Amino acid sequence: MNTPTASFQPDRPKRLIMQGITKQYPGCLANDSIDIDIGVGEIHALLGENGAGKSTLMKIIYGLVKPDAGEITWEGDKIRIKDPAHARKLGIGMVFQHFSLFETLTVTENIALALGDEAKDMKVLAEKIRTVSARYGMALNPDRYVHSLSVGERQRVEIVRCLVQDIRLLILDEPTSVLTPQEVDTLFVTLRRLAEEGCSILFISHKLNEVKALCHRATVLRAGHVSGACLPTEEDASSMARMMVGDETPISMAYDKVQGQDIFLQIRGLSRISEDPFGVDLKNINLDVHAGEIVGIAGVAGNGQEELLAALSGEDIIKNHDAIHFPCGPVGNLSPEKRRGKGLAFVPEERLGRGAVPDMSLKDNALLTGFLTGLIKNGMIDHESTDSFAKKIIKKFKVKTPNSGTHAKSLSGGNLQKFIIGREIMQNPRLLIAAHPTWGVDIGAATAIHQALIELRDNGAAILIVSEDIDELFQISDRLCALCDGALSPIKPAPSTTVEEVGRWMAGIFDTDVCDDELFDKKSVSAQATATAVQTH
Amino acid sequence: MDIDLITNILYAMIRTGTPLLIVALGEMVCEKSGVLNLGQEGMMLMGAVAGFIATWLTGSLFFGFLMAIVAGVVMSQLFAMIALGLNANQVATGLALTIFGGGLSAFIGSSFVGKPIDGLEIIAIPFLSDIPVIGKMLFAQDLIVYLSFVLFGIIFWFFRSSRTGLIVKAVGENPHAANAIGLPVLRTRYLAVAFGGAMAGLAGGYLSLAYTPLWAENMTAGRGWIALALVVFASWRTERILLGAYLFGLASILHLVAQGLGFAVSPNLLAMLPYIATVLVLVMMSRNQGRSKMYAPISLGKPFHAGA
Numbered sequence: 045m046n047t048p049t050a051s052f053q054p055d056r057p058k059r060l061i062m063q064g065i066t067k068q069y070p071g072c073l074a075n076d077s078i079d080i081d082i083g084v085g086e087i088h089a090l091l092g093e094n095g096a097g098k099s100t101l102m103k104i105i106y107g108l109v110k111p112d113a114g115e116i117t118w119e120g121d122k123i124r125i126k127d128p129a130h131a132r133k134l135g136i137g138m139v140f141q142h143f144s145l146f147e148t149l150t151v152t153e154n155i156a157l158a159l160g161d162e163a164k165d166m167k168v169l170a171e172k173i174r175t176v177s178a179r180y181g182m183a184l185n186p187d188r189y190v191h192s193l194s195v196g197e198r199q200r201v202e203i204v205r206c207l208v209q210d211i212r213l214l215i216l217d218e219p220t221s222v223l224t225p226q227e228v229d230t231l232f233v234t235l236r237r238l239a240e241e242g243c244s245i246l247f248i249s250h251k252l253n254e255v256k257a258l259c260h261r262a263t264v265l266r267a268g269h270v271s272g273a274c275l276p277t278e279e280d281a282s283s284m285a286r287m288m289v290g291d292e293t294p295i296s297m298a299y300d301k302v303q304g305q306d307i308f309l310q311i312r313g314l315s316r317i318s319e320d321p322f323g324v325d326l327k328n329i330n331l332d333v334h335a336g337e338i339v340g341i342a343g344v345a346g347n348g349q350e351e352l353l354a355a356l357s358g359e360d361i362i363k364n365h366d367a368i369h370f371p372c373g374p375v376g377n378l379s380p381e382k383r384r385g386k387g388l389a390f391v392p393e394e395r396l397g398r399g400a401v402p403d404m405s406l407k408d409n410a411l412l413t414g415f416l417t418g419l420i421k422n423g424m425i426d427h428e429s430t431d432s433f434a435k436k437i438i439k440k441f442k443v444k445t446p447n448s449g450t451h452a453k454s455l456s457g458g459n460l461q462k463f464i465i466g467r468e469i470m471q472n473p474r475l476l477i478a479a480h481p482t483w484g485v486d487i488g489a490a491t492a493i494h495q496a497l498i499e500l501r502d503n504g505a506a507i508l509i510v511s512e513d514i515d516e517l518f519q520i521s522d523r524l525c526a527l528c529d530g531a532l533s534p535i536k537p538a539p540s541t542t543v544e545e546v547g548r549w550m551a552g553i554f555d556t557d558v559c560d561d562e563l564f565d566k567k568s569v570s571a572q573a574t575a576t577a578v579q580t581h
Numbered sequence: 582m583d584i585d586l587i588t589n590i591l592y593a594m595i596r597t598g599t600p601l602l603i604v605a606l607g608e609m610v611c612e613k614s615g616v617l618n619l620g621q622e623g624m625m626l627m628g629a630v631a632g633f634i635a636t637w638l639t640g641s642l643f644f645g646f647l648m649a650i651v652a653g654v655v656m657s658q659l660f661a662m663i664a665l666g667l668n669a670n671q672v673a674t675g676l677a678l679t680i681f682g683g684g685l686s687a688f689i690g691s692s693f694v695g696k697p698i699d700g701l702e703i704i705a706i707p708f709l710s711d712i713p714v715i716g717k718m719l720f721a722q723d724l725i726v727y728l729s730f731v732l733f734g735i736i737f738w739f740f741r742s743s744r745t746g747l748i749v750k751a752v753g754e755n756p757h758a759a760n761a762i763g764l765p766v767l768r769t770r771y772l773a774v775a776f777g778g779a780m781a782g783l784a785g786g787y788l789s790l791a792y793t794p795l796w797a798e799n800m801t802a803g804r805g806w807i808a809l810a811l812v813v814f815a816s817w818r819t820e821r822i823l824l825g826a827y828l829f830g831l832a833s834i835l836h837l838v839a840q841g842l843g844f845a846v847s848p849n850l851l852a853m854l855p856y857i858a859t860v861l862v863l864v865m866m867s868r869n870q871g872r873s874k875m876y877a878p879i880s881l882g883k884p885f886h887a888g889a
Contacts, residue, residue, distance in 0.1 A: 108761065129763030144758030146751045148875055156744065157751050158762040164744070205762075 056083040058117075059244045060105070060213060065114035067100050074100040075111070076269040082213065087235060087245045089255040089276060092265035093288055093486045094458060098248050101265070102215050105246070106138045107131040119212075132158070137206025141217040143198050147191040147322065154190055155205045169208075177204050180234045191322045195222045195344050203234070214238065215246045220254055221512060222344055225547035232258050250288070251515075252281040264288055289487045297491060299498050301522050301539055304334025308387075308475050308506035309356075310369035316355060316362055324348040326355065327531040333475070338497065338507040339535070340521030342514055342546050348530035349479065349510050350393065356477055356508075357390045358383045370475070384416055387474030391465055391481060393510075395457060399464040402453035406445060409452050410434040410467055417471050433470070441466035442492065458485040462493065469496050475506045482516060494520050514543060514550075528552040584714065590834050591718040598830025599729050600625075600784040600792060605808040605815075605822045606736050607780025612812055613740070614773035615753035617882040619675025620660050621781050622805030623682020627652040628785025630686040633796040636698050646725070646786045653782020654775050656682055661774040665767060668884040679805070687798045700794030701725060725787050732780075737819040749773060753878030756885040766885055781805070807856065814863030817876040825863050832858040 060082045067075040075097045082088045092098045103109040105116075107125035116123055118134060125131050131138075145154050152170045159169070170186040177184040182200040190198060199222060206214055216235075220228045235258065239245055249255055255262055256276045264272040264287040272287035314329040326348055333339045343349060354360040356368065358380035365376035370386050380390070390413075392398040400409045411419055411430050419430045434448040441462040445455060452460060465481055481497065482490035497520060501507055510527075511517050517524055518538055525535035526549035533549035604621055611618050631652035636645030656678060664674040701723040709720040739746040752759045752769045760766050784804070789796050807829060815821035832855035840848055 106761075127763065128761055132763055138761070140758075140761065144755070144761040146754045146758065147879075148754055149747065149750065153747055157747060157759075157764065160763075 056085060058082070059084050059086075059119055061115075061117040062101075062105070063115045063117075065101065065104060065111050065116075067104065067109065067111050069100075073268050075104070076267075077114070078265070078268075078270055080263050080270070082244045082246060084244060085239050085242045086261065087239050087247055087259045089259035089262035090246060090248045090265065091250065091252070091255060091262055091284065091288055093250060095267075095456065095486070096265040096288070097268040098265055099217070102138070102217060102246065102248060105131070105213075105215060106136060132209065135210050135212030136215065137209065137211050137213070138215040139199065139202040139206065139217065139219055141219075141221065143202055145190045145198055145201060148189070150187055150189055151184060151193075151201050152186040154201060155186075155208060158205050159209065172208055173204060176207050180204075180207065180237060181230060182234060195346050196224070196227045199223070199231075207238075211238075211243055213244045213246065215248070217248045218250070219247070220249065220251060224344060224550040225514065225543055226551060228254065252276075252284050255284070256281065266290060285487075297494065297519075299494070299520060301537065302337060302501070304337030304506070304522065305504070306335050306371070307332045308335045308371060309333040309508065311356075312367055312369070313364070314352075314355060314362065314367040315364075316351060316360070318351055324351055324530045326351050327529075329532045331525070331532060331535065333506040333508050335474070335506045336501060336504045337522040338501050338509060338520055340517035340524045340538070341508070341510045341527050341532075342517050342524065343510075343512070343527035343550055345512055347527050347550075349527060351530065352527065353390075353392065353477065353479055353510060357388070357392070384413065389413070389468035389471055389473030389476045391468050391476070391478035393479040393483075395460050395464060396453060400452040400460060403451060405449045405451060406438070406443075406455075406463060407431050407434040407448040409463075410437060410448075413467060414471055437463060437466040437470055440470070441496070442489070457483075458489055461485050462489055465493050465496070469500055472503070473500075473505055475508070476500060477508045477510075479510045480512065481509060482511075482513070490516075514546060517546075518543065526550045528554075586838070588714050588717050590831070590838060591714065592721070593834045594827055594830040595718055595722060595726060596792065596830070597833045598827040599726050600787045601804055601808055601811065601829055602823060602826035603725075603729050603732065603787065604781045604784035604805060605811045605826055606732060606819070607777040607784075608808055609812045609815075609817055609819070609822060610736065610739075610749065610780075611773045611777030612881055613753045613817060613878050614749045614770045615756060615878050615880040615883065615885070616661075616664065616770050616774055617671045617675065618657065618660055618664075618678070618774060618777055619672060619809065620656065620678025620682065620805075621777075621808055622801055622803070623679035623686075624653045624656040624778050624781035625682075625785035625788070625801045625805045626686040626799070627656050627682045628782030629789035629800060630690040630693075630785075630796060631782070632786030633698070633789040634690065634693055636790055637693060637696060642699075642701055642790055645790050646783065649786025649790070650779045650782045653778040653780070653785065655778075657774045657778020657781070658771075660778075661771050664884075665770055665774070668886065671882050671884070683799060690796045690798065693796045694798065695795065698790070698794050701791035723791050725783070725791055733819065733823055740819060750878070753880060756880055756883075760885075770885075784808075803856075807859065810860060811863065814860065814866070816866075817878065821863070821866065825859055828862055829855050829859040 058081050062078065062080050065075050065078040078101060090098050090101065100109060104111050105125070107127045107130050116125065125134070152166055152173060155173060156166060156169055173184060173186040177200065182204060184197070184200055184204055190201065193201065199219060219231060223231060235245055247255070247259055259276050262274050262276045262284070263270060264284065266288060274284065276284065309332070311329055311331040314326055316326040318325050324347060329352065331339070355362050358378055362368070362376045366374045368374065368376040372386055375383055375386060396402045401412065407430055410433050411425065414433055419426055419433060431448055437443065438445060438448060443463045443466065444459050455463065461483065462485065465478065468476060482493050485493065497507060509517065509521060521538050523535050524538050524541055524546060526533040526546055528550055529552055533554045604625060608618065608621055628649035632645040632649030635648035636642055660674055660678050663669045664671045703721055703723055705721040710716045740750065748764055748769055752764060752766050756766045785801065788800055811822055811825045815825050836851040836854045839846070839851055
């Protein structure tokens with residue numbers, strides 16, 4: 045393994061020093077007197093959970109947010125960063141988690157927009173993009189439209205957009221969350237090379253193994269303040285995790301893997317042409333989910349997850365009704381309400397707008413999918429039982445809220461996620477389909493959600509989880525597969541597959557039964573066979 | 582139908598389509614930047630009345646057109662102040678602008694109704710205008726028609742090859758991303774709205790100074806609304822706007838011709854023809870959702886807060 049400490053020199057000159065950075069939002073101290081410094085050619089990790097203040101700090105560096113107090117020193121000079129244009133001029137580039145690209149423009153046009161007047165000649169720029177992307181091992185075709193690129197390729201566009209300029213500090217916000225494990229390795233090679241050339245890199249993440257593999261130093265944030273600083277190579281993952289979450293929170297659990305019973309959800313030959321020009325077509329998907337097991341579908345976002353979930357939940361009615369079967373018969377033509385009547389519960393990807401109505405109270409939101417569990421009597425809402433249902437969810441899943449009358453939109457993302465998951469689990473579904481069950485949820489809450497899912501499984505429910513978080517999938521799934529460009533990979537029990545194999549599935553390489561060694565053996569066998577055949581002639 | 586009739590129909594088609602073309606091009610630029618300004622009708626009326634009064638008072642058509650443009654820009658900046666500066670709802674603000682423009686123009690112009698001025702002259706280009714059938718249509722028109730050809734060419738080039746056009750598109754697609762890479766989102770939008778206002782004012786001036794050189798209350802007769810529909814059904818593509826505007830012009834003329842030839846159809850029904858024909862044709866063309874999505878400004882009508 046490539047150890048970053050080998051090249052680490054603690055006395056290297058500082059490129060960026062931030063002291064006492066404070067930013068107060070209404071009701072939330074996002075950054076509380078934060079000190080951080082980054083050296084020339086250093087890869088510095090900024091670690092922390094969602095809501096720890098990482099995003100605010102980097103937006104301050106990039107000029108998107110103005111700090112209330114604190115000093116910024118850039119290459120020895122005290123400065124104020126006025127706006128992103130100013131930051132870019134200083135040589136600060138940023139790769140966003142939700143990309144800041146324009147779908148209807150080409151790669152060259154996207155990059156030209158960020159460059160200002162230097163990008164007058166598009167042909168010269170396209171050539172430069174080719175050279176730069178080849179130099180750092182990130183192949184890009186400058187003429188492609190961004191909407192036709194995969195998520196990994198889009199990230200390359202963002203990185204190359206920073207590299208064609210004179211870049212001195214590259215900020216990457218959770219860059220690996222959208223990549224397959226193999227793509228992560230390629231990215232790290234590029235980043236190490238950049239650092240060797242003297243570029244400073246601020247690597248924002250909550251994935252400890254990645255920080256250990258890549259970064260020279262790390263600063264850990266918790267609840268808006270610096271809770272620790274360390275050399276990642278000298279720490280183990282659990283000590284860094286402790287700095288991130290504090291002492292009280294349980295960090296992670298290992299769960300038993302089980303075998304399912306009867307098939308509950310049966311998908312056969314599910315194909316669908318997407319009506320959205322930016323959408324993905326589903327290609328002949330076959331999958332069984334048994335009662336009492338958790339099936340996980342890995343995959344980088346935008347590979348057909350949305351389309352598959354819409355077909356399963358009933359938001360999209362598919363032409364071939366037989367493609368989706370419950371034990372009671374084909375359900376492909378049923379509305380979401382009717383499918384719920386047959387035992388389905390569904391947690392969509394978007395929390396606000398799909399999972400919950402932002403301007404309605406938690407109680408009313410509980411009613412929205414819970415109406416089949418006796419909350420409606422003779423066509424009238426039973427307010428008392430609805431309220432107690434909402435209160436039960438809040439209590440069991442530790443949703444932080446003043447009361448059940450709070451509007452859904454005023455809850456933090458993680459809290460609302462707990463409420464929505466809770467609402468579905470409390471209905472005791474026979475089939476639960478959940479997208480990104482712990483997206484944006486802190487570690488403690490994620491553990492609680494995992495335990496609830498396992499409990500539901502042990503009570504005999506069939507569970508299908510779609511997630512981008514490969515570690516989570518390995519932790520809770522009994523069987524695993526991956527979705528790539530609308531096609532489903534082979535499925536294997538979780539203990540008999542590896543992160544590397546699932547990573548290959550995520551990249552669309554499905555020939556997993558033949559591993560490299562076997563391939564070699566077969567070749568030599570067939571060569572021998574040919575030789576024998578020749579001899580006998 | 583003899584050849585003279587066809588020549589004249591084509592000539593009138595261009596004349597009738599021109600104000601629609603101008604206002605729709607302006608609105609398209611505005612919408613490309615992500616701002617939906619429903620105030621076209623109000624801005625056109627203000628342009629028409631301001632242009633007419635200026636010309637009536639000074640006798641100068643040039644000054645009249647200038648004032649028409651100024652009136653359009655002033656109205657559009659009123660909209661911009663509320664919708665962009667204060668982040669008000671763009672639909673409501675635009676509707677208010679139309680109602681306001683209609684009332685204010687009627688009030689200002691009340692004492693000018695029915696007064697005569699000399700309209701814009703036809704400039705026939707020697708030789709070219711003698712080409713049969715299309716000569717009169719393309720080369721025996723007034724200056725504003727020629728200007729509209731040039732404007733069409735400029736806007737077509739603007740969105741196809743210019744960097745500024747790219748910025749406008751980017752701001753209309755994803756203002757937050759545009760801000761993040763340092764593009765001036767609000768300034769771009771203010772300018773796009775102002776351009777839309779100038780074009781609406783010019784189109785209004787064309788109606789009261791060239792097309793029918795007089796002022797009448799509400800003389801735009803819904804052209805601002807047709808232009809708005811045109812932009813959507815043309816899927817924000819310059820060449821389709823040209824097509825739609827002239828199609829509207831052609832249908833408007835045909836219904837007059839049909840009346841002249843004495844068809845036994847209610848003239849009221851015939852008067853609906855241009856509106857129905859334009860919308861129908863463009864709906865058929867924009868039926869392919871996928872294609873039109875490539876050109877539609879995704880953040881149309883959504884307010885932008887910097888730093889949010």
